Amino acid sequence: MNPALVAAPELQPSLQWLNATPQRIEAQRGRVLALVFWNAASAYCHTLLEDLVRLQARFPVGLSLLGIHQPKFDSELDGRLVLKAVNRLGLPFPVANDRGWTTWQHYGIQGWPSVALIDTRGRLRQVFTGDDQSGAIDAAVQGLIEEVGGAVMAGEPARRTGAEPRLPLAFPSGLAVGENHLYVADTGHHRILECTHSGRVLREFGTGHGDLVDGAPEDAAFRLPRGLCLVRESLYVADTGNHALRRIRLLDGVVETLLGNGRAGPVREGSGKAAELPLNQPWDVVGTLDRIYIAMAGTNQIWEYELGGAKLRRVAGSGELGIADGPAASAMFAHPAGLAQVQQTLYIADAASSAIRSLQVAQGQVQTLVGQGLYEFGDEDGQRREARLQFPQAIALDPSSPVLWIADSYNGSLRRLRLGGGDVATHPLSHALEQPAALATGPGSLWIANTGAHEVLRYDLGNGKLARLPIGE
Numbered sequence: 001m002n003p004a005l006v007a008a009p010e011l012q013p014s015l016q017w018l019n020a021t022p023q024r025i026e027a028q029r030g031r032v033l034a035l036v037f038w039n040a041a042s043a044y045c046h047t048l049l050e051d052l053v054r055l056q057a058r059f060p061v062g063l064s065l066l067g068i069h070q071p072k073f074d075s076e077l078d079g080r081l082v083l084k085a086v087n088r089l090g091l092p093f094p095v096a097n098d099r100g101w102t103t104w105q106h107y108g109i110q111g112w113p114s115v116a117l118i119d120t121r122g123r124l125r126q127v128f129t130g131d132d133q134s135g136a137i138d139a140a141v142q143g144l145i146e147e148v149g150g151a152v153m154a155g156e157p158a159r160r161t162g163a164e165p166r167l168p169l170a171f172p173s174g175l176a177v178g179e180n181h182l183y184v185a186d187t188g189h190h191r192i193l194e195c196t197h198s199g200r201v202l203r204e205f206g207t208g209h210g211d212l213v214d215g216a217p218e219d220a221a222f223r224l225p226r227g228l229c230l231v232r233e234s235l236y237v238a239d240t241g242n243h244a245l246r247r248i249r250l251l252d253g254v255v256e257t258l259l260g261n262g263r264a265g266p267v268r269e270g271s272g273k274a275a276e277l278p279l280n281q282p283w284d285v286v287g288t289l290d291r292i293y294i295a296m297a298g299t300n301q302i303w304e305y306e307l308g309g310a311k312l313r314r315v316a317g318s319g320e321l322g323i324a325d326g327p328a329a330s331a332m333f334a335h336p337a338g339l340a341q342v343q344q345t346l347y348i349a350d351a352a353s354s355a356i357r358s359l360q361v362a363q364g365q366v367q368t369l370v371g372q373g374l375y376e377f378g379d380e381d382g383q384r385r386e387a388r389l390q391f392p393q394a395i396a397l398d399p400s401s402p403v404l405w406i407a408d409s410y411n412g413s414l415r416r417l418r419l420g421g422g423d424v425a426t427h428p429l430s431h432a433l434e435q436p437a438a439l440a441t442g443p444g445s446l447w448i449a450n451t452g453a454h455e456v457l458r459y460d461l462g463n464g465k466l467a468r469l470p471i472g473e
Helices: 043-058 079-089 102-106 134-147
Strands: 032-038 061-070 093-098 114-118 124-129 176-177 183-188 191-197 201-205 230-231 234-239 244-249 254-259 282-287 291-296 300-306 312-316 334-342 344-351 357-360 365-370 395-397 403-409 412-419 422-427 437-442 446-452 455-460 467-470
Touching: 032 043, 032 102, 032 134, 043 061, 043 134, 061 079, 102 437, 114 134, 124 134, 134 191, 176 230, 176 446, 183 230, 230 282, 234 282, 234 291, 244 437, 291 334, 300 334, 344 395, 344 403, 365 455, 395 437, 403 422, 403 446
Parallel strands: 032 061, 061 093, 176 437, 282 334, 334 395
Antiparallel strands: 032 114, 114 124, 176 183, 183 191, 191 201, 230 234, 234 244, 244 254, 282 291, 291 300, 300 312, 334 344, 344 357, 357 365, 395 403, 403 412, 412 422, 437 446, 446 455, 455 467
């Protein structure tokens, strides 16, 4: 036994356990424990969590996971909001909200995501920081299990709490509207729905089980799909959980993969087979007949996929997390989540910086319209410089006026920004919003994915009436 090794700090009673009864380090003895420090709004964290869930599936007895959530935004102090994120991501292990950052400090964590690895005797062995540590964590876990001869003691599983209600929709996070149809990314059910504008389901794409499978509507599979873009007879899908760009041929319903192989990877320019061009947390798509733009939250960049030549090209973003304007190549974004397009201008909901940005594609210039920094957020209307948002995830252009609608997710509100130098204002609604994450506009109407409430709303821009669509009921 190495005398230099020390016992891992015990978890404090002040932790707010969200989806399980309170957990203790001592109770995990006999198994390797990975203590995961993460944030609900971080695309980096989502990628590492995916890898850890896969790792636990390989070592269901030898490895235990506990999540420690660190709130960045004010709204994340509310455990109910974080529990929604836990359920949306499908995390199968106990998670606590560390509102006072006490566990973070006890373990000397420097940034998220981080994993503190604790051996079968309850000793802290190593801390890994960053979303690119999966290989090293995998090797370390195997090493700690082999250290005790592969013999590990299985404890009682944690009693789970806080499950979402069973409803026809689960965390819808993508919308697209055509002349006759509404398309909904039913994210939590891993499928895409084709509906009438009034919400009657016409077709379903995907089996409902998370996977990466092409083919006919009843055989194809998605994993946590988000953004949607309708271009004539094709529906493009940001298949976020598969780190892929998918296309549904609406004439026959066949699903095909254009980019991605199911795992997050280093995104590179070039052309080739889909599996050779990995993506990293694509959250939204928008485009035209010849090219699709991708909000790549995992790399803090905007990418372009040229359909004719099957070429992938970086349009904007250095890759560094931040908020900086200027030439597109050196501009900085922070988990871009939503896109809207008018000719050669892209509008971007830059979620982690609580900002709205614009990109002049032809000129290669980025400008911030609303937002001041990674830790500057709030709920303030008024002039652009004074206005504050909190983790906006979607935007949509009004079809009849120079207004940009904003799904201000963590403020639970619908905001509007008048383009051309206008102010930001909160738009009153008769129905409460809970983490809205997608918007779409059509003549006279605005559709809202009220994601945390598992529903889609239709707002009449003329008379102000708001109605809940009976999708799947």
